[in-house]
Amino acid sequence: MQAAGDYFTPPFKRWVLRLFTPQAEWNVADQERAAEEMAAHLDVLEPQLAGREYLAGSFSLADVCYAPFVCELTSAGLDRLLPSRPATRAWIERLRARPAIRTTSPWANP
Numbered sequence: 001m002q003a004a005g006d007y008f009t010p011p012f013k014r015w016v017l018r019l020f021t022p023q024a025e026w027n028v029a030d031q032e033r034a035a036e037e038m039a040a041h042l043d044v045l046e047p048q049l050a051g052r053e054y055l056a057g058s059f060s061l062a063d064v065c066y067a068p069f070v071c072e073l074t075s076a077g078l079d080r081l082l083p084s085r086p087a088t089r090a091w092i093e094r095l096r097a098r099p100a101i102r103t104t105s106p107w108a109n110p
Contacts, residue, residue: 011037012069016076038073039081042088049087053094063095071096071105 011034018026048055055062070092073079082089095101 007041008038008066008069011035011041012076015078019076035078035081038078042081042085045091046085046088049091051087052091054091059098063091067095067101071101075106 014034015031015038018031045055054060055066070088073081073092082092096105
């Protein structure tokens with residue numbers, strides 16, 4: 001499995017542009033391809049997370065690398081990627097419950 005930045009970050013960035021650009025400027029086809037690419041990567045993570053709390057067993061840098069992206073899937077309008085991936089969804093919930101992640105989210109309450 002490659003690092004998050006190699007596969008997950010580029011499509012996430014392509015998708016999240018919709019949050020910062022007028023709808024008339026969206027490349028909807030590319031954004032849907034980006035969502036499909038993220039879904040494929042989540043499919044790789046799902047069996048890795050089955051029976052584990054974190055990617056390497058205990059919380060590690062591997063989880064930290066994914067956190068800025070996977071913890072904001074719902075905020076980015078990509079929560080549809082999670083219902084069919086219960087181990088990944090549970091992992092994201094554990095990540096989001098961590099105090100450092102909770103307080104540094106762009107949507108954290110002051």
